[in-house]
Amino acid sequence: MMRFDTLLNTPAEWMRQGHSHGDIVVTSRIRLARNLVDHPFPGWGRKLENETTLRLIQPTVEELPQLQNAFSRHLNKLTTIQKQALVERHLISREHAARAAGSAAVMNQTQSISIMINEEDHLRMQAIQPGLALRESYQMLDEIDTSLEESLEFAFDKQLGYLTACPTNLGTGLRASAMLHLPALMLSDQVNQVIQAVNKIGLAVRGLYGEGTEALGNLFQVSNQTTLGDKEVEIIARLQKVIEQIVNHEKNARQKLLGDSTTMLCDQVGRAFALLRHAHVMPSKEALNLISMVRLGVDLEFFPSDFAVSLESLLMEIQPAHLQIRADRKLPTVERDEMRSQIIRDRLKSLPEPDISKALGSLDEGPPSN
Secondary structure (H helix, E strand, O other), X not given: OOOHHHHHHOOOHHHOOOOOOOOOEEEEEEEEEEOEOOOOOOOOOOHHHHHHHHHHHHHHHHOOHHHOOOEEEEHHHOOHHHHHHHHHOOOOOHHHHOOOOOOEEEEOOOOOEEEEEOOOOOEEEEEEEEOOOHHHHHHHHHHHHHHHHHHOOEOEXXXXXXXXXXXXXXXXXXXXXXXXXXHHHHHOOOHHHHHHHHHHOXXXXXXXXXXXXXXXXXXXXXXXXXXXXXXXXXXXXXXXXXXXXXXXXXXXXXXXXXXXXXXHHHHHHHHHHHHHHHOOOOOHHHHHHHHHHHHHHHHOOOOOHHHHHHHHHHHHHXXXXXXXXXXXXOOOHHHHHHHHHHHHHHHHOOOOOOOOHHHHHHHHHOOOOO
16 A cells, blocks of 8 residues: 555646646546445444445455555544645545544545545545546546446435435536636636636636635636536536636637736736745745746746646645645744745746746737637
């Protein structure tokens, strides 16, 4: 079995930039909710009942070919900081991290597959890929779902579909989502219009860590809300179409800012670069927002394009739990802010000054094709 420190030192597959719209779509994620027949949902089950369910599910999950040599732990064997680090990597939910006895997490070495046991449902399975890769993520998870259903009897109703703890997950039990980086729509004050339009067609827009969280670093999660009455491929196709439309809006906003507000855009990227390069105290929220501007600069070719992957891993390294694991002790806020700034300075010291000449040259080629 994989050790926790090995997991954290292994770059997640989703941290590399995706081939499809990777400059805007950070990740695509598919999640499936499943429950066992004749076992109470985790929220209703007593401790012994949940532990019984766990003993049924965990060995079956570990035997899957996709999860050989995986990281697999009972949550009560992890510290609070270790669980928070898994939340920061989007491998478990905040709700799952709050659980202890009777719950577990299993994930493969590349962290593209993660399975939460006894979260809100007995099984919360997710596949996560870089870029716009909803169909590929679903295919990965569908194979696992099919394999598990050969060994475990899932609660299923002919009319309602898969039975889940929350009625909003009834039916397919599927949640499809994409994490989008939308700095140009934020800078041009258009993001609220996009969010309102998305909400009107039955999709949800959330922050960095899902429901009830803030859109730090100009990162937004867009996901389906309806799981009953539609097939999985229909849900994914609908979301894919909307994501592609948002991507085009962001691309157009970037080109417009570059053409009409060049000085403001260069100032935003330049200030972010200078602060990250020279600050000695860097709060988490400020760091995420500044890195967002530098990432925009990379996408617009102000900086070398190969630096995008380094920024992805940097976003994880500077999260509070990751910093404390690195320091091997609990850190007060001020020490975390100092340590974060040191890591950022070290990582950005080889990055050259922003150069806008390539970006301005691209304007002569016309707007991006839709």
